[in-house]
Amino acid sequence: MTRPARLRAVSLLLIGPALLVACGSSDGSDASGTVEVVSTDSACTPATTTFAPGKVKLSIKNAGSSATELYVYEDGKVLAEVENVGPGTSRSLSAELEAGKDYELSCKPGGTEIKVPISVTG
């Protein structure tokens, strides 16, 4: 195998699986670009409520006593969602935010919805 061909084969091997699962992954600034949302029994607290347009990765941390969920609403419609976040655990989701639309985050500790408006400005 020639060197460029081998390189291509190797990069395909690396990129292939990544592409398969990367549909909703972040723009590459993985660890640093993740915004944590803490969900307790009575509050839904994102680390920031101001976002730049583009892909955002949210990590929901369940600090409450029962299961919670995280929703991102765009103009009142579900844009992204993660369910079954057990107490003491964290799960993540990605969403594509655009300037000029209305966004809300929503935690559902124990099934009770707590909405937090966020703004997207670029």
Place this chain on the structure above:
Amino acid sequence: MISDILSGNFLIGLREGLEAALVVSILVAYLKKTGRTDRLPALWLGVGSAIGLSLGVGALLVFTSRELSFKAQETFGGVMSIIAVGFVTAMVFWMKRNSRTLSGDLKGKADAALTGGALAMASTAFLATGREGLETALFLWPSLKATGYDAALGAILGIVSAVVLAYLLYRRSIHLNLAAFFKVTGAGLVVVAAGVLAYGLHDLQEAGVLPGIANQAFDVSSATPPSSWYGSLLKGIFNWQPDPTWLQVVAYLAYLVPVLYLFLRPTGGGPVTNPEPVAPPARVAADPDRHPTPLEIPS
């Protein structure tokens, strides 16, 4: 807090595991009851591959910190659910046909008709387990990543409890007489399938594939909180959702009422009134070694 973490994760594990465990236990009981234990390996193959695939894909997603797009995940869940409903419904009417054959005088010779292709059995078990398998894996792996053991312990105990509950029901059902067994397990499967259908439609509505996500029929969340043990059991067994959309309610009833009617309608020993195409018993009896193809039995 320790017990909160344990119990919170326990309830999710119980809920996620219960439905698949119940469907699989009914299929196992059915095969035992009809003496077709040679089909058990196919069934366990379906269950095992669904669990393996779910855990594998789930681990890949969780430990590489990636996730499926919301739309992809919901569409996958919705489509899997609806296919699963199709398989379970076919299985129920297949059971009904066989129960008639079994209770008639063909009992000794009817074995060949009871076969149900190994592939059909494996597929039904695979769908029943895999439908919620990925979501369960996506819940289980983060609990293992969590600080401390409580979350993982709760999650695993919940899933194990679901399996134990299903096993206890299996032990009970196996002692029923044949006619009662077919009636109870079949009707149970139809009710479960109706819930799966409604759940699948909700997934597709959330993904935007189907309209009407905002058209809520009612909301009784305060009466059956998802965090309560009974809310979890209702959700786990019947896919009970306290705030369904109109589409879900209509589809649930449009499936449940006619299918349950057709299933429970007595067909007795008279002329064939079953709406399903039925292979003439005489043909089967004449050739007991005949092995029906997978597609043939659950038509």
